[in-house]
Amino acid sequence: MMRFIDTWMWGLDGWIIVVGMLCAVSAALLGNFVVLRRLSLLGDAITHAILPGLAIAFLVGESRSSLTMFVGAAIAGVLTTVLTESVRGLGRVDEGASMGVVFTSLFALGLVLIVQVADHVDLDPDCVLYGAIELTPLDLVRVAGFELPRAAVTLGVVTLVNLLFVVLFYKELTLSAFDPQLSTTTGFSARLMHYVLMILVAVTAVACFESVGNILVVAMLVVPPATSLLLTDRLWVMLPLSAVLGCLAAVLGHLMAIEVPGWFGFRSTTTAGMMAVAAGLLFGVAALASPGQGLVPRWYRQRRLAWSILTDDVVALLYRIEERGSVTRATPQTLGELLFAGRWSLAAALRGLVWQGEIVAREGTYGLTETGRRRGVDLVRSHRLWESYLVERLGAPAERIHTRAEALEHFTDPGLRERLDTETDSPKIDPHGREIPKATP
Amino acid sequence: MRAGRGLEAASQKSKGKSQKWGCWGGRALWGVALVVWFGVGVVQAEGALPLEAEGGMVEGGVGDWSRVALLGDYNSRVVVLGTSLLGAAAGLVGSFTLLRKRALLGDALSHATLPGIGIAFLVSVALGGDGKSLPMLLLGATVSGLLGVGAILLIRQSPKLKEDAALGIVLSVFFGAGLAILGVIQQMESGHAAGLEAFIYGKTASMTAADARLIGWAGLLCLVASVVLFKELSLLCFDEQYARARGLPVLLLDAVLMALVVTVSIVGLQAVGLVLVIALLVIPAAAARFWTERIRPMTVVAAGIGAVGGFVGAAVSAVVPNLPSGATIVLVSSTLFAASMCFGTERGLLVRWRRRQGVHQSIDRQHLLRDLYETLEDRGLADRAESGAGAEAIATFATVRERRVWSEPRLRRLVSRLGRQGVVLVNGESIRLTATGFDEAKRLVHQHRLWELYLITHADVAPSRVDQDADDIEHVLEPEVVAELERLLDARLRESGVVSNPHAVAGGG
Numbered sequence: 012m013m014r015f016i017d018t019w020m021w022g023l024d025g026w027i028i029v030v031g032m033l034c035a036v037s038a039a040l041l042g043n044f045v046v047l048r049r050l051s052l053l054g055d056a057i058t059h060a061i062l063p064g065l066a067i068a069f070l071v072g073e074s075r076s077s078l079t080m081f082v083g084a085a086i087a088g089v090l091t092t093v094l095t096e097s098v099r100g101l102g103r104v105d106e107g108a109s110m111g112v113v114f115t116s117l118f119a120l121g122l123v124l125i126v127q128v129a130d131h132v133d134l135d136p137d138c139v140l141y142g143a144i145e146l147t148p149l150d151l152v153r154v155a156g157f158e159l160p161r162a163a164v165t166l167g168v169v170t171l172v173n174l175l176f177v178v179l180f181y182k183e184l185t186l187s188a189f190d191p192q193l194s195t196t197t198g199f200s201a202r203l204m205h206y207v208l209m210i211l212v213a214v215t216a217v218a219c220f221e222s223v224g225n226i227l228v229v230a231m232l233v234v235p236p237a238t239s240l241l242l243t244d245r246l247w248v249m250l251p252l253s254a255v256l257g258c259l260a261a262v263l264g265h266l267m268a269i270e271v272p273g274w275f276g277f278r279s280t281t282t283a284g285m286m287a288v289a290a291g292l293l294f295g296v297a298a299l300a301s302p303g304q305g306l307v308p309r310w311y312r313q314r315r316l317a318w319s320i321l322t323d324d325v326v327a328l329l330y331r332i333e334e335r336g337s338v339t340r341a342t343p344q345t346l347g348e349l350l351f352a353g354r355w356s357l358a359a360a361l362r363g364l365v366w367q368g369e370i371v372a373r374e375g376t377y378g379l380t381e382t383g384r385r386r387g388v389d390l391v392r393s394h395r396l397w398e399s400y401l402v403e404r405l406g407a408p409a410e411r412i413h414t415r416a417e418a419l420e421h422f423t424d425p426g427l428r429e430r431l432d433t434e435t436d437s438p439k440i441d442p443h444g445r446e447i448p449k450a451t452p
Numbered sequence: 453m454r455a456g457r458g459l460e461a462a463s464q465k466s467k468g469k470s471q472k473w474g475c476w477g478g479r480a481l482w483g484v485a486l487v488v489w490f491g492v493g494v495v496q497a498e499g500a501l502p503l504e505a506e507g508g509m510v511e512g513g514v515g516d517w518s519r520v521a522l523l524g525d526y527n528s529r530v531v532v533l534g535t536s537l538l539g540a541a542a543g544l545v546g547s548f549t550l551l552r553k554r555a556l557l558g559d560a561l562s563h564a565t566l567p568g569i570g571i572a573f574l575v576s577v578a579l580g581g582d583g584k585s586l587p588m589l590l591l592g593a594t595v596s597g598l599l600g601v602g603a604i605l606l607i608r609q610s611p612k613l614k615e616d617a618a619l620g621i622v623l624s625v626f627f628g629a630g631l632a633i634l635g636v637i638q639q640m641e642s643g644h645a646a647g648l649e650a651f652i653y654g655k656t657a658s659m660t661a662a663d664a665r666l667i668g669w670a671g672l673l674c675l676v677a678s679v680v681l682f683k684e685l686s687l688l689c690f691d692e693q694y695a696r697a698r699g700l701p702v703l704l705l706d707a708v709l710m711a712l713v714v715t716v717s718i719v720g721l722q723a724v725g726l727v728l729v730i731a732l733l734v735i736p737a738a739a740a741r742f743w744t745e746r747i748r749p750m751t752v753v754a755a756g757i758g759a760v761g762g763f764v765g766a767a768v769s770a771v772v773p774n775l776p777s778g779a780t781i782v783l784v785s786s787t788l789f790a791a792s793m794c795f796g797t798e799r800g801l802l803v804r805w806r807r808r809q810g811v812h813q814s815i816d817r818q819h820l821l822r823d824l825y826e827t828l829e830d831r832g833l834a835d836r837a838e839s840g841a842g843a844e845a846i847a848t849f850a851t852v853r854e855r856r857v858w859s860e861p862r863l864r865r866l867v868s869r870l871g872r873q874g875v876v877l878v879n880g881e882s883i884r885l886t887a888t889g890f891d892e893a894k895r896l897v898h899q900h901r902l903w904e905l906y907l908i909t910h911a912d913v914a915p916s917r918v919d920q921d922a923d924d925i926e927h928v929l930e931p932e933v934v935a936e937l938e939r940l941l942d943a944r945l946r947e948s949g950v951v952s953n954p955h956a957v958a959g960g961g
Contacts (some may be wrong), residue, residue, distance in 0.1 A: 034454070046613075049814060051620035052556055068611045108555035108738045112789055114730030119782035126776055226631065230624035237617045241610065272636050280634035287628020294621060304610060 021030055024147035026160050028265050031286055033166035034219045037173045038231035041212055043250055047188040048205075053095070054105070054232045056114035057209060058216040058225040060091040062121025069128050081198040081217055088213025092206060116300050134399060147222045148321030156168070162222040169218040173211060177250065180204070223283040230287035231257055232317075238294045241304045256293055264289035321360040321423050323390055324350050326369060327420070329379050330387025334448075341377045385451045393423040394430040395441035402442045403435055409442045457743050524931050528770050534664030535762035535781060538716075540669030540724050543736035543758030544678055545712045547751045550737040551689035552709065557604075559730040560619040561710075562717040566630025566726065568756025573637060578767050586662075590718050593651075595899070597714045651721045660734045663722055666749070674712050681708060686747050710745035724778030731782040732758060738790040742796025761785035815927050816858075816866050818896050821875065823847075824885050825893035829953075848881045900926045901953060902937040909941065 042137075047055050064087025065080060074080035091113055098109035147162040177184065181205060183414060187194040191201035213231065219228045239252035264286030272280045297306050332339050339345060347357050361377065364370045369383030379387055397416035401407040407415070429450070440446055549555055572592025576585055602621045607618035669928030678685065687695040688705045696702050713733065720729035722891045740754035794801050848865060858866070867883060870876045875889030883894055903922040907913040913921060 046617050046620075049614050049616050051616040052559075055559070055623060057618055089880070098793070103737075103799060104738050104741065105550065105553055105555065107553060108550050108582055108734050111555050111559065111730055111734035114783055115728055115734065116786035116789075119728060119731065119779035119786070122776050122779040123783065126774055161511075162721060226624055226627045229620060230628055233617060233620035233624060237613055240612055252508055268632065268635075273630075276634075277636045278639055279635075280632045284628040284631030284633075284635060286634060288622055291621070291625030291628070294625070298607065298610070304612060 026267065027115070027282060028262055029162065030147050030162050030166060030222050031261030031265060031282065032258045033163065033170050034223050034227065035231045035235065035261045035286070035290075036254045037166060037215050038219065038228055039168040039235040039257040040170075040173045040177050040250065040251040041208060041215060042232040042236040043234055043239075043246070043253055044184050044188050044208060045212065046240060047246075048208075051233045051237075052110060053092070053209065054212055054278050055229045056095070056110050057088045057091050057213050058220075058228050058232075060114045060121075061087045061213055061216055061225075063087060063117050063124055064121075064122050064213075065220075066088075066124035066128055071125070080315050081214055084208050084213045084217035087117065088216075089206060091213075092209045163298060165218050166222070169215055173215065176207075176211060184208075185371075191233035199411070223286070227283045229288050230290050231260075234258065234287075234290040234294050238297045241294075241297045241301045244303075256316065260290035260293055261286055263292070317356065318360060318363065321356060321387075322352070322364050322369075323353055323421050324352075325357075325360055325364060325377075326379065326383055326387045327390040327394070329370065329377060330384065330391055332386075333387075334391075339374075342375055345376075346377070388448045388451050389425070389428070390420055390449065393428050393431075394420040395445060395447045396428060396435060396438075397423070398441045398443070399435045399438050399447070400431050412442065475660060484693075487837070518764075528767070530661050530664045531770065532668050532766045532778075534762055535723055535777075536759040537664070537667045537671045538720055539732055539736065539758030539760070539762030539763070539781070539785070539837050540755040541674045541758070542665070542716045542720060542729075542732035543754035543756070544671075544751050545709075545716050545741065545756075546733040546735075546737035547747070547754045548678070548689055548709055549733060550741070551686075551747070553577060554709075555734045555738075556619055557601075557710070558624040558713050558717055560604060560626075561597050561679075561713055561719065562625040562726040562729045563599055563623040563630075564603075564718055564719065565593035565597045565721065566627055566651070567633055568594070568596025570630055570633030571596070574633070577640065586666075589651075593718050593721065594714060596626065597717065601714070602835040603711050622785050640938040652727065657854035667719045667723070670715050674715060677708065677712060681705070685709065689747075694958050700925060724781055728778045728782050731785060732761075734781070735785040735789050736761065737908050739785075739792035739796075742792040742799045745798050757785070757788050761788055763830075774806070813869070816862075817870060817873075817875075818927055819856065820852065820866055820870065821885070821889060822896045822900060823852055824876070824883065825890070825897045826855075827851060828885075829897075849883070850881070852883065878920075896926070897933055899929050902941060903929065905941050 042054070049084035053079065061084040062086075066081030068079040071083075072370055094113045094117075095106075095110050096106050098112060102109070104112070147160045150161045151158045153159075183194065183199040186197070187199060187201040187204040194201045194204070215232075216225055216228045219225070219231075235253040235256040236249070238256050239249045243249050243252060265282050267289055268282040268285035269279050271285070272278060297305065302308055308452050314350060325346060329341055332341060343354075343357060343361065346352070346361075347354060350357070352360070361370070364383070365372065368380055369380075369386060370377050391413050396418045397419050398412045401412045401415060402409055432450075438447060467947070546555075546558075549557060569589050569592050572589045575592075578586045603622045603626075604615075604618045607613055607614060607621060684700055684705055685708075687700065688702060688709070692702060695705075716733060717726070717729050720732055723729075724732065724733050729778070736754045736758035737750075739749045739757050743753050744750050761784045762781055765784040768776040768784065769777035769780040792800065795803075796801060814900055824847050849860070849867070852858075853860070853863060856863075867876060867878055870889075875886055875892060877884045877886055900922050903925055904918040905920055907918045908915055
């Protein structure tokens with residue numbers, strides 16, 4: 012059933028997950044500031060634009076030496092940032108467009124160069140785009156007596172560098188993310204921070220590209236920070252949370268890569284791709300269910316408020332019918348017509364009111380109980396006091412006050428009601444000539 | 453913001469002209485220009501069809517440039533036509549997305565098509581096909597591209613995440629899903645997954661006549677949609693609120709624009725691949741922006757630049773060996789962009805530099821004339837000079853440099869230019885005003901002081917500060933304003949026609 016249990020090998024799968032996690036953490040740490048500075052697409056641009064830097068580094072170094080590669084990538088990263096800035100500033104081109112012009116041109120240049128150097132070095136664009144995380148445990152180096160995968164060592168170092176950067180420059184990064192002008196005036200150049208951040212993004216992209224491919228770098232740079240941004244309002248929570256989410260996505264992605272294709276009768280698939288999908292799934296869950304920002308909680312709160320306002324309206328309407336001694340029969344149909352309420356929401360409101368013992372149904376019509384009448388008195392009293400207040404104190408024209416009072420009555424508590432009463436000198440009748448009911452005991 | 457405002461202003465300026473000319477005249481001319489781009493292409497592609505059904509690689513390395521450039525053989529004709537049509541269509545649609553500040557939408561969109569392509573492949577294999585049916589793959593690409601757009605719109609609803617994050621999330625997650633699906637496909641025995649790679653990097657060289665025809669028709673569709681909805685789309689790009697207030701269905705128009713982007717991206721996938729199709733949408737439009745301030749010419753120029761980029765890029769990669777065609781097309785387009793950025797006639801760097809240079813020169817000229825006049829005035833010579841002996845007044849390079857922070861060479865250049873213009877006479881180290889120069893200088897000093905006076909009496913600016921403020925505005929005072937100022941301040945005029953200096957001259961006039 013669970014296929015990954017049968018095929019699991021710590022030596023292999025363990026390292027794949029570790030590499031994925033390191034990549035996720037190193038990218039997500041920087042990603043928080045990238046997302047907060049609204050530069051998500053610059054991250055994307057840089058990860059594409061390091062291609063020519065790598066190609067030239069190969070041409071110069073004649074090998075896949077790490078150092079030349081990192082230098083080439085860092086230069087390409089700075090170049091992308093500088094070119095984007097200068098096309099935007101000098102050419103007065105809109106920022107998105109200047110980014111689009113620069114990174115596609117650099118990527119195209121990179122493709123051409125790579126085809127040219129492909130004869131000398133084993134490097135193809137596929138590798139840059141998808142990576143080969145499955146092969147990382149096979150490429151080992153000896154560090155301090157242990158046999159470790161080369162990618163894990165490289166990524167470990169980069170993660171450490173990024174972590175140090177974020178911890179040491181936490182204050183400066185925060186300031187320049189939220190208020191670049193203030194940051195620059197207090198002496199920490201926001202522009203310098205911007206460039207350092209972009210260099211680190213480029214270096215991280217290079218460290219990750221062989222193992223996971225640059226698309227996963229973009230995914231880990233943007234998606235976990237965006238997810239944790241939905242979950243919290245505090246930066247110091249957001250940072251570790253995004254790292255945890257990134258790790259979770261790495262584990263989940265690897266399991267999914269083994270498991271999901273099995274449902275359709277295939278063996279397994281690209282882990283890097285599935286890690287991006289897992290990060291996307293986590294984002295989807297947060298977007299739907301996050302307590303503060305999620306779509307579902309927001310929808311629930313809205314329905315809940317609409318329901319409570321509708322019950323208020325029903326009770327107030329029933330009270331007014333009683334007050335006038337009107338012959339109107341309060342059937343669900345008439346209520347619906349008078350309150351402009353849909354059938355289902357009205358039914359829900361009526362059921363709730365009956366259950367709370369505020370109204371009773373008699374022969375198809377509804378009437379107030381004693382509790383319900385008290386609530387009706389409060390509401391109508393609030394409404395009419397508001398009307399008096401609006402006319403007397405604010406000089407609003409009498410024909411316009413009803414809608415405002417209608418909105419305000421739902422949010423008026425006893426204390427506010429008595430203040431309104433005092434402010435308007437306890438009037439007996441409202442501006443429309445109706446009696447204002449006495450306060451309930 | 454600035455791009456949009458410039459265009460708007462320009463279109464308002466042109467309104468008067470176009471109404472005189474007949475509102476339809478401009479539109480017709482513009483329509484004809486665009487129809488020519490596509491019409492010729494479609495007819496050619498259609499004409500090319502009966503010759504052969506399947507194209508192959510153009511043999512590189514022959515160096516037979518004329519064969520490709522003159523569309524001599526069938527393959528190059530198809531490829532070159534297809535890519536130029538694609539470039540033109542993308543340039544046209546890209547103009548709108550650029551002005552709508554959604555230039556990178558195409559990037560996210562084209563990445564989002566990948567899972568759809570993979571799923572369509574799997575489905576058509578499951579249904580018994582070989583998975584290479586183009587309509588099926590394009591349908592899959594369209595569906596998942598539209599899903600991507602939907603996801604972007606949903607994420608944007610969140611108050612905390614902005615457009616860039618929405619694009620980044622959709623781009624990477626959809627592309628990751630696509631890679632995962634491709635990973636599955638590569639293990640299949642039945643399918644020939646190799647063809648799917650073409651969607652990522654493009655396969656221009658093996659473009660068939662059917663592909664070219666598809667691009668042609670898609671381009672025509674974009675053209676018709678943009679011509680019919682031109683007014684509405686431009687309003688949407690420049691002033692969304694106003695469009696909404698006028699009762700235009702903004703959401704629907706946005707959807708139409710996105711559908712056009714999807715159309716171009718999908719047909720572009722075949723040619724240049726999904727990473728580079730965004731370049732075709734962005735680069736020509738951004739380049740066209742340097743050549744014009746008006747939206748109609750901009751669409752035509754963008755389509756033209758896109759077509760030239762496609763044409764030259766495809767031709768070069770067909771002739772030179774070992775050049776990937778998609779990348780070459782993009783590089784040619786970005787070269788055109790760089791050229792436009794330098795030499796564009798409206799917003800190009802060179803033109804703007806020369807314009808700024810012109811303003812600087814005229815400001816320097818006015819400053820020098822004013823300085824010379826005030827030197828005369830200090831010596832009490834101004835009245836006498838007016839009586840006809842302008843040549844009598846003398847200042848030297850040194851005295852001018854006491855009043856201004858100009859470097860020696862700059863001053864000498866300025867003086868010799870003014871000498872050529874006939875307003876000053878230079879004799880060794882001494883500078884004199886000619887009669888014309890004197891009149892102009894008098895007028896300038898008059899204006900400067902009028903403004904200073906106005907600031908002191910009507911705007912309550914401290915006398916010690918007015919000189920700088922007046923310096924900013926004196927160069928752009930119109931005769932009507934000067935007349936108005938004279939009327940306001942008439943009491944202070946002297947017989948000489950020049951207002952006396954309203955503040956102490958200690959710091960230089």
